[in-house]
Amino acid sequence: MGRLMVSISGVRGEVPEVLTPRVAEDFGAAFAAMLGPGKTVVLGRDTRSSGPAVRDAVTAGLTAGGLDVVDLGVVSTPGVALMTKRLGADGGVVITASHNPLPYNGIKFLSPEGLSLPAGQGQRLKALWQAGQFSSAGAPGKVRANDQTHQVHVEAVCDILDTEAIASRRFKVVLDSINGAGIVGSKLLLERLGCELVHINDDPEADFAHRPEPLAENLTGLCEAVRRAGAAIGFAQDPDADRLAIVDETGNYIGEEYTLPLTAAFVLRHRRGDLATNLSTSRMMDAVAERFGVKLHRAPVGEANVAARMVQANCVFGGEGNGGVMDPRVVIVRDSFVGMGLMLNYLAESGKTVSALARELPRYEMIKQKFPCPVGQAERVLDAVKAAFARQSGARFNEEDGIRVDLPEGWVHVRPSNTEPIIRITAEGTPGGPARAIAAEAQRLVQEALEA
């Protein structure tokens, strides 16, 4: 059994052994204590069978603390974010463990704007939960239901698209919703966009049909379905429908890293402005920014950090290399609905295939590794990495989140995890040599520093 993972964005663990009803209720109470009685929060959950139990426990804590709760039912994470903003609520609560396997569930908290909690507030919530003293608020809050999320979300996404241009192409689309929270809204969206939809893993009552992270090894069924259907594109969502992976018209998984630069390239054709992403995301984003003459801002890893940078720099688009795209016109939260809509609009407007559009981006190879790193050792490791790479000519450093070293032929990002005693290495370079050489060098430095 794992341990309870508490981070600034919320809490996650196996249900009911680790994420117990008590933990869920206490987190609800802590959120209520943070916001104060008389406020309203919006709440939604993904399709996990543990969802209703976690909802009941967290709702008990929220209402005991005097908050009114608007229960959206089974909806996507971006759906909860959008409704938090649209309903003018004082916060949002999402019950999901995202791409983690079925035994897990989690609770994530959102700001009134629908964004992941800023770091300071996340720390405060965690401290309130740890202190564990929740004063009774007097009159308990009330719970009411709202079933409008899918409609509101689809409308908001269609508002940023040329829906007629997309519909006129009558695209054949295969969508794998992993029996998750994206099922109902995505179907509504793709029908609205005139697509001929082949929907696989679209049973909200069923368990996840494969391992839930939208990676190549988990999406062989989708690739096969795209080939069999002769579809123009295949999409894969994760269980809470914030991440999106793309399969091209030949049934080839092009990789999660492509979702963001492809959609960013489309957005910039119409709206010039800065982009933001995190330090572990592909250089393809630099290429897109350069093509359109805009600035790319790099923020520490974590959705809240990228969102904060987007607000601060007034970016027109942003997201993460894990297939999470964020368009401020909808909500600054990763949104697979936005990703699907923009990709279909890009296909319609350009008249090109997915594989042709992907070929317009520079090709890189990315290598990801992780190593156990005892608490307290990370500083020493990062110092060693910096000292060694500083001797290489043309090396540039960013130390906002671990250390990222940019070299002419590629880059490496070495960062200690915030939630586990591990250190992650992500390296990227032109295929066939540089990426592997940089990753191997970083790995050697990290291991040497840990053994010293």
Ligand code: MG
């Ligand atoms: Mg997710």
